[in-house]
Amino acid sequence: MLQPKWRTALTRARQDRASGGAGKLVVLAVVGLGFWAAVFGVLFRVLRYFRDVREIGALLAGKLLSLALLSFVSVLLLSNVITALSSFFLAKDLDLLVSSPVDGVRLYVAKLGETLINSSWMVALMAVPIFTAYAVVYHGGILFPLVAAGAFLPFLVLPAVLGSAATLILVNVFPARRTRDLLSIIALGAAAGVILLFRIIRPEQLARPEGFRNLLDFITVLRAPASPLLPSDWVTKAVMGYLGGRMDWLPLYLLWSSAGAAVVLGALVHVQLYHTGFTRAQEGAERFVRGGLWTWALGGLLRPLGPARREFVIKDLKLFFRDTTQWSQLILLAALLLVYLFNIRALPLFRGEQVPFYLVSVVSFLNLGLAGFVLASIAARFIFPAVSLEGRQMWLLRSSPLELRALLWSKYWVGTVPLLVLALAITVLTNLILKASPFMMVVGIGTIVLLTLAISALALAFGALYPQFETENAAQIPTSFGGLVFMMATVALLALVIVIESVPVYRYLRAAFDHEPLRVSALMIAAFVLVIAVCVTATVVPLRVALRRIERFEF
Amino acid sequence: MIKLEGLTKDYGSFRAVDDVTLHVPKGALYGFLGPNGAGKTTTLRMIAGILRPTAGRVLIGDDDVIRRPMAAKARLGFIPDRPFVYEKLTGAEFLRFVAGLYGQDGQLVERRIDELLEVFELTTWKNELVESYSHGMRQKLIISSALIHRPEVIVVDEPMVGLDPRAARLLKDLFKGFVGRGGTVLMSTHTLEIAEALCDRIAIIQGGRIVAAGTMAELRAQTASGNIGLEDLFLRLTGGAEAKELAAVLEGGR
Numbered sequence: 001m002l003q004p005k006w007r008t009a010l011t012r013a014r015q016d017r018a019s020g021g022a023g024k025l026v027v028l029a030v031v032g033l034g035f036w037a038a039v040f041g042v043l044f045r046v047l048r049y050f051r052d053v054r055e056i057g058a059l060l061a062g063k064l065l066s067l068a069l070l071s072f073v074s075v076l077l078l079s080n081v082i083t084a085l086s087s088f089f090l091a092k093d094l095d096l097l098v099s100s101p102v103d104g105v106r107l108y109v110a111k112l113g114e115t116l117i118n119s120s121w122m123v124a125l126m127a128v129p130i131f132t133a134y135a136v137v138y139h140g141g142i143l144f145p146l147v148a149a150g151a152f153l154p155f156l157v158l159p160a161v162l163g164s165a166a167t168l169i170l171v172n173v174f175p176a177r178r179t180r181d182l183l184s185i186i187a188l189g190a191a192a193g194v195i196l197l198f199r200i201i202r203p204e205q206l207a208r209p210e211g212f213r214n215l216l217d218f219i220t221v222l223r224a225p226a227s228p229l230l231p232s233d234w235v236t237k238a239v240m241g242y243l244g245g246r247m248d249w250l251p252l253y254l255l256w257s258s259a260g261a262a263v264v265l266g267a268l269v270h271v272q273l274y275h276t277g278f279t280r281a282q283e284g285a286e287r288f289v290r291g292g293l294w295t296w297a298l299g300g301l302l303r304p305l306g307p308a309r310r311e312f313v314i315k316d317l318k319l320f321f322r323d324t325t326q327w328s329q330l331i332l333l334a335a336l337l338l339v340y341l342f343n344i345r346a347l348p349l350f351r352g353e354q355v356p357f358y359l360v361s362v363v364s365f366l367n368l369g370l371a372g373f374v375l376a377s378i379a380a381r382f383i384f385p386a387v388s389l390e391g392r393q394m395w396l397l398r399s400s401p402l403e404l405r406a407l408l409w410s411k412y413w414v415g416t417v418p419l420l421v422l423a424l425a426i427t428v429l430t431n432l433i434l435k436a437s438p439f440m441m442v443v444g445i446g447t448i449v450l451l452t453l454a455i456s457a458l459a460l461a462f463g464a465l466y467p468q469f470e471t472e473n474a475a476q477i478p479t480s481f482g483g484l485v486f487m488m489a490t491v492a493l494l495a496l497v498i499v500i501e502s503v504p505v506y507r508y509l510r511a512a513f514d515h516e517p518l519r520v521s522a523l524m525i526a527a528f529v530l531v532i533a534v535c536v537t538a539t540v541v542p543l544r545v546a547l548r549r550i551e552r553f554e555f
Numbered sequence: 556m557i558k559l560e561g562l563t564k565d566y567g568s569f570r571a572v573d574d575v576t577l578h579v580p581k582g583a584l585y586g587f588l589g590p591n592g593a594g595k596t597t598t599l600r601m602i603a604g605i606l607r608p609t610a611g612r613v614l615i616g617d618d619d620v621i622r623r624p625m626a627a628k629a630r631l632g633f634i635p636d637r638p639f640v641y642e643k644l645t646g647a648e649f650l651r652f653v654a655g656l657y658g659q660d661g662q663l664v665e666r667r668i669d670e671l672l673e674v675f676e677l678t679t680w681k682n683e684l685v686e687s688y689s690h691g692m693r694q695k696l697i698i699s700s701a702l703i704h705r706p707e708v709i710v711v712d713e714p715m716v717g718l719d720p721r722a723a724r725l726l727k728d729l730f731k732g733f734v735g736r737g738g739t740v741l742m743s744t745h746t747l748e749i750a751e752a753l754c755d756r757i758a759i760i761q762g763g764r765i766v767a768a769g770t771m772a773e774l775r776a777q778t779a780s781g782n783i784g785l786e787d788l789f790l791r792l793t794g795g796a797e798a799k800e801l802a803a804v805l806e807g808g809r
Contacts, residue, residue, distance in 0.1 A: 311655025315644065322643040392639040396700070399603035399633035400656040401625040554606050
């Protein structure tokens with residue numbers, strides 16, 4: 001039953017190789033290794049520091065691993081529930097499988113395997129540098145990978161079984177499509193809540209000396225396990241026990257026996273409930289919709305655009321706000337924005353005394369890069385998939401007299417206008433919080449507007465260059481290779497603009513520092529003109545490339 | 556009304572359509588037949604301007620689909636074989652959107668939407684999202700969308716798939732009425748009875764090449780057949796079914 005999946009993956013890999021995918025592989029490998037190296041590097045330093053702390057060093061290391069694994073459990077549970085919904089109830093191969101003489105247990109095991117791989121591969125990859133850091137710092141030896149894998153594998157199975165069972169029960173209560181909507185809102189709401197909460201408790205304060213006032217309490221908290229019933233604790237015990245030279249087999253028994261028992265129980269529940277759930281999953285699409293408000297509100301406003309562009313924009317907005325998996329991401333976005341502004345507010349600049357003017361200006365200037373990066377991530381999520389999402393309907397767009405230029409125009413502005421509003425909000429609010437000077441405010445606003453126009457164009461162009469017409473879930477599209485290339489291109493653009501603009505900003509700061517009036521030199525003007533030229537080029541060229549690419553699409 | 560001149564389409568080293576030349580006169584209901592994988596859909600998609608030909612050209616009236624795409628496409632309504640539409644739009648919204656693509660809006664479009672939904676018995680589903688439509692209902696919606704701008708030419712790929720007998724009959728009447736008023740239809744189908752009953756002329760394509768074209772009488776003359784039906788003619792031209800192999804499949808494993 002899983003053969004078609006890995007055969008497809010193999011064929012795709014072969015096709016990639018045939019169409020010169022070596023470069024792609026190299027880029028992916030470099031980025032992946034870079035990420036691993038970064039995680040490993042940070043953890044290595046932290047663990048080495050812990051190792052040298054007497055008494056509580058090993059406790060701290062164990063606690064850190066247990067916390068990391070606990071966060072893995074929550075991520076895995078959530079991701080398994082969502083993935084199980086697709087693989088058990090909404091996948092396209094289910095009609096064939098359910099109508100074939102395949103018994104319930106085989107179907108369960110195959111789909112559980114699929115769910116496990118799809119929902120856990122990222123966590124598993126993330127675990128590699130973490131365990132490696134532990135192995136290196138605590139001299140794990142050759143057998144450590146075996147112990148780590150032996151503990152980690154059943155650890156992945158448990159949330160997969162629990163997540164699938166939760167989905168099975170949910171689908172028996174609600175129809176699958178409603179469950180998906182419900183889950184995406186709950187998941188994103190929860191994620192947003194966690195981010196906000198985590199930020200508001202200000203973990204950076206723990207690093208300050210005054211945080212260690214109650215050392216004894218601290219040690220007591222460290223000694224107590226999060227919960228002896230949590231599999232994350234069993235993995236920690238198995239791994240830390242082995243690393244400490246006192247191998248404890250009980251946690252490994254617990255992990256494997258629980259995983260085995262869970263699969264058996266899961267299969268029993270599956271055999272009992274799957275058929276009713278699968279039947280319910282076939283119904284429940286949303287029915288009546290009131291579209292009058294849209295047409296009334298936007299129709300008048302967009303009248304000057306002409307029928308084709310107007311209807312295109314209205315259509316794009318309707319599709320976005322009617323798709324829960326799309327609009328619910330705005331919740332996360334709002335949380336991130338709040339955290340962003342909170343971070344600026346929490347900078348150690350504000351501690352009562354007068355903040356030096358040049359420090360504020362430097363932060364305000366560098367904030368442009370950070371804001372640009374945030375905007376790029378948002379563009380990757382919302383603008384990059386725009387072309388791919390039209391794939392299945394391209395027959396209609398290509399056979400109608402719609403100019404592709406109009407299509408691109410609509411896609412560009414539907415994405416860019418909200419991004420611009422967000423960009424201006426971030427820049428103006430941060431500069432207000434920082435009490436930046438009018439000069440920095442003007443430079444900030446001008447640059448971020450130019451950058452936003454360019455970032456949108458780049459997102460659209462890379463989306464057209466690396467389209468994913470077969471993907472139905474818009475959230476998956478930015479995680480493709482094209483999304484990675486887009487992010488790399490945008491980071492390069494941000495770096496270039498900041499480097500060029502640092503020349504006039506430095507002049508300005510220098511003059512202010514020396515208490516001299518700012519003299520506008522030719523170099524300053526040239527730098528600003530160059531920034532404008534770079535951003536305009538990064539807007540116009542990608543849009544042209546996108547247009548040419550869309551013209552050559554074949555379906 | 557539709558002229559194909561030396562139309563060729565390559566997918567890598569595979570030639571899907573090979574030097575096809577065909578003329579569909581104004582007011583004709585032209586059948587386009589062929590076995591699976593013969594190049595029918597590729598040809599129709601090139602006519603609709605979705606695929607770019609490797610060589611040759613397509614004219615709708617006097618307008619070249621590649622050189623004057625806007626003019627050519629404005630005269631054309633295309634009905635694909637697979638009804639992919641925006642799932643999160645209602646039927647009425649989808650038709651309004653398609654009318655917009657053809658530069659039409661306002662009260663006339665609203666009236667036309669009501670008219671078409673009424674004809675295809677979709678009025679009660681007007682304000683429901685397409686995701687709740689059945690395959691046949693989607694097909695009817697797409698047929699409505701191809702008619703919304705009052706085209707001169709309809710190019711249709713497998714129109715009867717998924718339609719109930721009532722809708723199939725309606726579509727046949729609609730095509731007859733459309734050509735009776737001077738419209739032109741180029742239709743690919745596997746339902747040979749429908750092709751024989753409806754079409755004025757028929758072209759048969761195999762391996763990307765037109766192997767026969769003309770009226771039924773002309774096709775019989777070209778193949779030196781007697782008074783045989785379209786099905787036998789089609790099988791004779793395209794190789795036919797091997798009775799021996801069929802028997803082997805049915806008896807295998809017993």
